[in-house]
Amino acid sequence: MRRFRHGKVNFHWCDRCGTILLGDKCDICSSSGRRFKVSRPGDIRPATGRTIDLIVSLFEKYFGTSDFLRDRLIFLNKVAGEDRTDEVIFQGHVIATIRYDLRIRDFKLDLRLDGARLLAPIANKGLAIMDRESGHLKGKNFSGDLFNEVKGSFETEDPLIILVGNFICSGVARVDSADLHHSKRAIGIRDVGRGEISIAKKSSWTTFVNANKAYILTLESKGISDIRSYIGNHDLPLTISFSGGKDSLACYGLLSKASQKFSMIFIDTGLEFPETIHYVKDFSRKERKKLLIAAAGQAFWDNLDDFGPPAKDFRWCCKVCKLAPLTNLIEKQFPKGTITVEGNRAFESFSRSTIRFVERNPFVPNQTILNPIKEWRAIDVWAYIWLRGLDYNPLYDEDFERIGCYLCPSCLESEWRNTSLIHPDLHSEWDNYLKQWAEECGSDDRFVTYGFWRWKIIPPKMRRMAEEFRMSMPHIRSDTLELKWVKGVSPCLAGGHSAEGVLSVPHNREFGRV
Ligand code: SF4
Structure with a gap:
């Protein structure tokens, strides 16, 4: 029986054939593969079609390179996050996390250490060289005047590769590159390692299946x-x-x-x-x-x-x-x-x-x-x-990632954005309804735009965002006591009938009096 736990789960990668191994060995070359870890539960999936385009566009945006991804296998591992959040698995390494940021309503990329080791020799931007060879690096922020070379420009919160002597680090920009040398807290280092990862030969989904x-x-x-x-x-x-x-x-x-x-x-x-x-x-x-x-x-x-x-x-x-x-x-x-x-x-x-x-x-x-x-x-x-x-x-x-009702509240906001691209008519019909409903209930468009409508009881992460935006949540609307049955009441084959209904109670009436 499957148990949901935190932590990591093991997978294996065949470096010779360039694919993940699901069983004990590769059926092409008989290798038992190299072990690597991803976050639990580890329900990984292949990246195909426009998912690859998305990943390519993010690496191009932040590091000015993406050719290394072409004709090679990419897998995604869904992890907990505000909206869609996926670990990116490439060549048997978790090289990045992509996440949909509800505030900017777009995807961002967080670079992992193995991503920095892979990209260090090929990045055309997003790379900074620090003139400091000793001392603790991981988890610290550094002054801009320590960086004597920067490839390309970057913006606050962009992911960065940082080279410090023989170390390769993954990090994040705390300021725009234009302000680098005026800031005492310019670049943060997240993780530190050594050794580049070279780009492996090409592979295909046919290889994956055969292996x-x-x-x-x-x-x-x-x-x-x-x-x-x-x-x-x-x-x-x-x-x-x-x-x-x-x-x-x-x-x-x-x-x-x-x-x-x-x-x-x-x-x-x-x-x-x-x-x-x-x-x-x-x-x-x-x-x-x-x-x-x-x-x-x-x-x-x-x-x-x-x-x-x-x-x-x-x-x-x-x-x-x-x-x-x-x-x-x-x-x-x-x-x-x-x-x-x-x-x-x-x-x-x-x-x-x-x-x-x-x-x-x-x-x-x-x-x-x-x-x-x-x-x-x-x-x-x-x-x-x-x-x-x-x-x-x-x-x-x-x-x-999942196929179901196009307006389902359980969909991710990132998927709802996809719906706006492929079916703008369906998207705007539901979006307009929600915005009108939010307004009638004392809230505003942001209740819809940022996806608050997806919860009746707003979870803490979204409550924090609502406070940040100083937003009002919809109030309870009814001022009369009313019971409405859902249409299509269904007979219960176990005996009798079962029915769904809505009981509307005035906001200021004690429930004990209902
Ligand atoms: S909750 Fe509604 S929209 Fe979502 S799957 Fe069920 S029927 Fe479809």
């Missing part, structure tokens, strides 16, 4: 045998929950080898990206599989005035747009029940960290869920998809 073939095939055969052994003992129709994401695609690969008789279920929340709808329909047609669509239609928009915007801690729409249509579909299509294969993974979130292979859906008693990839990491999923040549949703190449 890890035995490992992926072992995962596949376990997944298939787990599914077969369960369905062999249970005589219910078989389905797969196909969301259009990578995890359900990997499950499709397993299930199609375990059985030929199954149908696909797609929940169309009414908030899907057009690419996802097209991809799911196209995929099922090409695979000649029956596609059952549980469609929520306009349910989200019909209920929005009553509930207000959903939030990470107020996901009313999951019940209205996912659970209700799914319950209806299963009740109609599978009155005796169904076994559904799903792509839930323990690595995805704390709440999924303890999932078991067989689960009952507490809200849909007729549905038994199998989780054959519960122990897989994102990188295992991608390795399997590439090994089996499965067609994946094109949104992954648009720098989306």
Whole structure:
């Protein structure tokens, strides 16, 4: 069972073939690889498409070089942060962290020591040479007059490579380069090491798959045998929950080898990206599989005035747009029940960290869920998809890490920015709604611009930001006691009915009097 802990986790890198190793050895050259560490939980994933463009643009911006990244494998490791924060893994080293800064609403790069060791010989800017050979360096700030050479210009908070005698350091600018020699606190050193890292030969995702073939095939055969052994003992129709994401695609690969008789279920929340709808329909047609669509239609928009915007801690729409249509579909299509294969993974979130292979859906008693990839990491999923040549949703190449409802409060602000680029119409419709709602509730546009709307109870990190901006949060709006039921109240198959509603209470009324 997966446990979420702090600290580091080990991976191995084959320097000869230029790829990460997922199993015990490289299937191309038999090397057992060099060990390196990343931050937990270590759900690493490959960087492809526009994600590579983003990383390239950041190295170009800060160090005036990026060719070294081309035709070589880059992996990302999601870590905790204000918004999107990823460790960048290159040649078996964590060379940087990229993070989306909510204040400037753009990406920044923090250089790690191994990044400085790699870039020191090739950087065209962002490098400073310090004239001091002794004394403690790590964690200290230094006066600008100690730096006798600087390559290129930089701005406050830019990442820097600092050379001090034989030492190579990663650091950060405390002032703009124009003010360097007037500042006593000009450059901060974060980490100190020795020795350059040379750029390795080129590699490809085909090499990655070939180097890890035995490992992926072992995962596949376990997944298939787990599914077969369960369905062999249970005589219910078989389905797969196909969301259009990578995890359900990997499950499709397993299930199609375990059985030929199954149908696909797609929940169309009414908030899907057009690419996802097209991809799911196209995929099922090409695979000649029956596609059952549980469609929520306009349910989200019909209920929005009553509930207000959903939030990470107020996901009313999951019940209205996912659970209700799914319950209806299963009740109609599978009155005796169904076994559904799903792509839930323990690595995805704390709440999924303890999932078991067989689960009952507490809200849909007729549905038994199998989780054959519960122990897989994102990188295992991608390795399997590439090994089996499965067609994946094109949104992954648009720098989306997870595919779901386009306006989901659980999305990152950085992904919402991506949505504005590929679907400006969908973006502005929701953005305008949120801004109007914020204004009606006594807040302002910043409530939307900086992503505060994503929480009902604002977490400490965002509260600090709101205080910094001197912002007002939306007040509770109702001045009458009112109870509204969600449309589409669903019958509970365990007996009776279950329903969702909103109870609005005047702000100044004690709850005991309700
Ligand atoms: S927007 Fe998010 S919370 Fe709402 S239904 Fe979609 S996934 Fe669930």
